[in-house]
Amino acid sequence: MRYLINIIALILIMTSVSFAQSFINVSAEPEDSFNAVLVEKNGKWLHVLKVAEGRVEVLDSFQVLTGRVDGDKRVQGDEKTPEGVYFVTGFLSPEKLRAMYGEVGKQYGTGAYPLSYPNLKDRLQGKTGGGIWLHGIDPSRNVPVTKGCVAFDNEKLTKMADYIKVGTPVIVTEEGLKGTLDDLRAHFESAKKLVTDYMEAWGNSDFDAFSAAYNPNFKDTAGRSLENYLKYKKNLMDLFPYRKVSADGFRIYTNSDSETVAEFTQFYCAPNVVSYGRKRFYYEQDGESLKISAEEFMPISSESYVREKVHEFLLSWKKSWESLSIDDYMANYSDAFSTRGMNNAGWREDKSGKFAGLENVKVVIDNISFKAYSPVSYAIEFRQKYSGDAYSDTGIKTLRVKGCPGDFKITSEIWRAE
Incomplete structure (x- = not known):
């Protein structure tokens, strides 16, 4: 039986390659690279996918056991395998399983990878239960179903350690979505555009377009209805009309034509707060459009992002100075600039007078440091080496800038000789 399953898996992979088809349940930016797991309940297949260079490659495929009862899991004990986008949260070794469950732990074979069921959308929709794993099988087991987990041969379970880790996405679906490479890219760009259009509306305080991105059934993490959530957001837009929002590092996970999860890195800045982290939008079909039914944000330190934007700003300012273009140079300065x-x-x-008398300027910057006085106010200090035609000097320069990172304008500058 195992030999037959392996032959079927090999034929499946060869067919996929020969027809230039790919699973489009997961996609990402071309520079991104990671593995994912796709479970097809219809047919009981598990595929290990490698996402890289804008493509999806099938690394391994094999058959699995799923829940005794068909359909999407709703409540504790219904013995259904959930459908959605989940993530590996750890690994339970045979020793750990025996310590937790005694002899019963043997039924999970050589280990288990717990999944993040119920996810946020599941919880907001009132789904219950837990303990959904990818796990091995006791060799003496002869039951062809599980109580909701995804189970498979111990040899394959051991091999999974080469493919997955904590955080690996696992898409559980009734049937995988397949298409050509062009289909994959078009699907990715379409889902990405949903997010970027939303970000543009948010950044521009276009409340109508912002609110239209949400599914009527939306609830936030606090359980607020869409109406109350939008009132909260509108109040913030009115209080803090200046903001900068951006999104990059997109990964798109698709469970079905009517359900998609967009994950991305979000930077948000306004006079009252700055935040940075990974965000997930859970999209569900509403009429002819996918709209946000739930969203979650996982904060991370913004220090590296702000440092990157400081360095980008200084490089642009330095290049504009070296170009001797007064318009490009002054574009870095606030209308409220004042110094000496x-x-x-x-x-x-x-x-302008100084630029007119120069032919060549060289500016070298190092020892960069910065301090935030507020989300929209920074002091940037660095060592500056200047040389221009017959004159040169070296000193410490301090630029005071206003605006969110990525949107800086110089309000004053101080230079002292070293």
Whole structure:
């Protein structure tokens, strides 16, 4: 039987390659690379997928056991395998299983990978239960179903250690979605556009477009209805009209034509707060469109992101200075700029005169540090080496900037000789 299953898996993989088809249940940016697991309940297949360079490659395929009862899991004890997007949360070794369950732990074979069921959307929809795992099988087991888990040969379970880790996405679906490479890319770009259009509406305080992105059944993590959530968001938009929001690092997980999860890195900045982290939008079909039915945010430190934006700003400012283009150079300065008795207009006039007499300028920057006084106010200090035609100097420069990272404008600058 195992030999037959392996032959079927090999034929499946060869067919997929020969027709240039790919599973489009998972996709990501071309520079991203990770593994994912796809479980097809119809046919009882598990596929290990490698996502890289904008493609999806099948690394392994084999048959599995799923829940005794067909359909999507709803409640504790219904013996159904859930359908959705989940993530590996750990690994339970045989020793750990025996310590937890005694002799009963033997039924899980050589180990188990717990999954994050119920996910946020499941919980908000009132689904119950837990203990959904990818696990091995006791060799003496002769029952061809599980109580909701996904179970398979111990040899394959051991091999999974080469493919998956904590955080690996696991898409459990009735049947996998397949298509060509063009289909994969089109699907990714379509889902990504849902998010980027939303971000643009949010950043521009386009409340109508912002609110239209949500499913009427939406609930936030606190359980608030869509109406109450949108009132809260509208109040923030009115209180803090200046904000900067961005999204990148997209991964798209699709359970079916009517359910998709978009995961991405979000940066949000306004005068009252700055935040950075991974966000997930759970999309569900509403009429002819996919709309957000739930969203969750996993914060991480914004320090590395802010540092990157500081360095990007300094590089742009340095290049504009070296180009001797007064318009490009002054684009880095706030209308409210003031230093050494000069306002923005006076600084422009002073620099225009100096630029006119120069042919070559070289600026070297190092020892960069910065301090945040608020989400929209920073002091950036660095060592500056300047050389221009017959003159050069070295000193410490401090730029005071206003605006969110990625949107800086210089309000003052101080230079002291070293």
